[in-house]
Amino acid sequence: xxxxxxxxxxxxxxxxxxxxxxxxxxxxxxxxxxxxxxxxxxxxxxxxxxxxxxxxxxxxxxxxxxxxxxxxxxxxxxxxxxxxxxxxxxxxxxxxxxxxxxxxxxxxxxxxxxxxxxxxxxxxxxxxxxxxxxxxxxxxxxxx
Numbered sequence: 001x002x003x004x005x006x007x008x009x010x011x012x013x014x015x016x017x018x019x020x021x022x023x024x025x026x027x028x029x030x031x032x033x034x035x036x037x038x039x040x041x042x043x044x045x046x047x048x049x050x051x052x053x054x055x056x057x058x059x060x061x062x063x064x065x066x067x068x069x070x071x072x073x074x075x076x077x078x079x080x081x082x083x084x085x086x087x088x089x090x091x092x093x094x095x096x097x098x099x100x101x102x103x104x105x106x107x108x109x110x111x112x113x114x115x116x117x118x119x120x121x122x123x124x125x126x127x128x129x130x131x132x133x134x135x136x137x138x139x140x141x142x143x144x
Contacts, residue, residue: 001026001027001030001035001037001059002058003057003058004018004023004026005023005027008095013093014057014095017057017093038050038061039052046066048063048064048065048066049063049064049065050062050063050064051063051064051106051110052103052106053075053076053078053103053107054096054099054100054103055078055090055094055095055096055097055098055099055100055101055102055103056077056078056080056090056091056093056094056095056100057077057095058095058096060076060077060078061076062074062075062076062103062106062107064110064111067143067144068144069144070112070116071110071111071116072116072117072143072144073107073110073111073116073118074118074120074143075107075117075118075119076120077091077120077121078103078104078107078120079103079104079107079119080119080120080121080122081119081122081124082114082119082122084104084119085104085107085108085114085117085119086114088101088104125141126141129141129142129143130142
C-alpha cells in the first residue's frame with residue numbers, strides 16, 4: 001500500500017503497473033477498516049500463510065498453502081516465470097534486485113522443491129497442472 005501510494009508512482013515504469021481506480025478503492029477500504037496488513041510471515045488460516053517477498057516491488061508477499069499433495073507456494077509476482085527461479089534472474093521490472101534474489105531463496109526454502117512453486121504469470125503452469133475440468137482446459141488449473 002505504501003509503495004502503490006508513494007513517491008515512486010510518479011515514474012511511469014512503476015506507476016503503470018497499477019490501476020489508479022484500484023489503488024483509490026484500496027485506500028477507501030483501508031479508511032473503512034476493511035484491510036488487514038501483515039508485516040512479515042503470518043498465518044491467515046490453518047494451512048495458509050503469507051510471506052514477505054520484496055524485490056519486484058516493496059511490500060509484495062507470496063502465499064504458501066497446504067494441499068493434498070503437500071505444501072505449495074504461489075509465487076505471485078515474486079517470480080513471474082519458472083525461468084526467473086531456475087536462472088536466478090528476476091523479472092525485468094524489479095525495484096530491488098538483491099531483495100528479489102533473496103526472495104527466490106525464501107520461495108525454495110518454503111516450497112522444499114522447485115516443482116512445488118507456482119510462478120505468477122508463466123503459461124507453463126497450464127501445461128504442468130491438470131485443468132479443473134475438461135471445459136476449463138487452458139483457463140483453470142488444479143494445483144492440488
